[in-house]
Amino acid sequence: MKITWLGHAAFLIEGRDKVLIDPFLTGNPKAPIGHDKVDCDVICVTHGHADHLGDAVEIARRTGATVASIVEMSMYIERCDVKSVGFNLGGTAKVENTEMTMVPAFHSSSIGAPGLEFSAAMAVGLVVDTEKPVYHAGDTCVFGDMKLIGELYRPDVALLPIGGFFTMDPRQAALATSLIEPKMVVPMHYGTWDPIDQDPKEFERLVRESSSKAEVAILEPGEPLEV
Ligand code: NI
Ligand code: MN
Numbered sequence: 001m002k003i004t005w006l007g008h009a010a011f012l013i014e015g016r017d018k019v020l021i022d023p024f025l026t027g028n029p030k031a032p033i034g035h036d037k038v039d040c041d042v043i044c045v046t047h048g049h050a051d052h053l054g055d056a057v058e059i060a061r062r063t064g065a066t067v068a069s070i071v072e073m074s075m076y077i078e079r080c081d082v083k084s085v086g087f088n089l090g091g092t093a094k095v096e097n098t099e100m101t102m103v104p105a106f107h108s109s110s111i112g113a114p115g116l117e118f119s120a121a122m123a124v125g126l127v128v129d130t131e132k133p134v135y136h137a138g139d140t141c142v143f144g145d146m147k148l149i150g151e152l153y154r155p156d157v158a159l160l161p162i163g164g165f166f167t168m169d170p171r172q173a174a175l176a177t178s179l180i181e182p183k184m185v186v187p188m189h190y191g192t193w194d195p196i197d198q199d200p201k202e203f204e205r206l207v208r209e210s211s212s213k214a215e216v217a218i219l220e221p222g223e224p225l226e227v
Contacts, residue, residue: 001131001226002224002226003157005225006038008191010022019043022051029193041096042130043065044068044136046123047120047124048109049111051192053073056094061095068095070087070088072121073118076120094219103141104145106141107123107139127149134157136157140167142179150181155182156182158182158214168222174203178207178211185216187203
């Protein structure tokens with residue numbers, strides 16, 4: 001299985017399917033590829049904020065990929081005339097050959113349209129299994145039930161925000177890593193803009209000093225990770 005960071009919270013996971021998560025490429029200064037060049041079968045969106053919903057609709061229109069998200073988001077996406085699956089916390093959806101389980105995140109969610117900003121239910125995390133389970137935490141602070149997510153789904157890889165300001169910072173993300181106990185942890189949602197400027201090496205140091213045995217993989221946007 002191959003995981004490629006597309007900058008910010010965007011990842012392409014290639015296993016049985018090509019699964020694109022939080023495809024914010026247009027306007028993402030770290031995106032290594034334009035939205036018109038990405039190929040995928042399935043798109044997952046953790047919440048409505050523009051840096052996560054991103055180009056999901058445009059990419060789904062071009063590729064025919066199904067977009068999976070929480071029910072209220074999916075109603076919006078469906079109205080954009082793309083295939084949409086809406087499910088909810090604790091639920092597992094099978095989309096193409098990929099199983100995904102929706103898990104909590106502590107964060108807000110809204111969708112912005114010109115002259116209009118509306119609530120889009122809540123933000124979530126996702127455990128996506130298209131060969132091996134990968135936990136994408138979405139935008140969130142650390143919370144104790146990450147331990148349950150680790151126990152239940154035993155993710156090989158956890159993708160965790162470390163940028164602070166909008167989400168957890170390196171210190172919280174290191175604690176999150178010891179709660180989840182993935183084999184590998186990849187920091188994300190940092191370095192895109194000034195308020196979320198962070199040193200991923202600081203996160204790596206904190207994980208090494210903790211009880212966690214997780215390997216820290218610091219990726220460059222566009223650089224594939226074989227898992
Ligand atoms: Ni957000
Ligand atoms: Mn965000």
